[in-house]
Amino acid sequence: MRLLNRATGDPGYQDGWFDEQCGGCRFWIALSGELGLDWGACVRASSPFDGRVRFEHDGCERFIARADGTFG
Secondary structure, eight states: OOOGGGOSSSOOOGGGGGGGGGGBBTTTEEEGGGGGGTEEEEETSSTTTTTEEEEEEEEOOOOOOOOOOOOO
């Protein structure tokens, strides 16, 4: 499953993915407290990361942008 991760530090990271990070996905829910500043849970059933805690700058192929354009 690690191969599906779009971590910004990976050498194969594509510039086009920058706007498709978990923190901007409508299915990413920030954790409470200080952890919620950078970490959240994926709640998209069709994502391989559903139910997993994700770093806000990670991403996956099931990304859908938030309607209001917010991040985090």
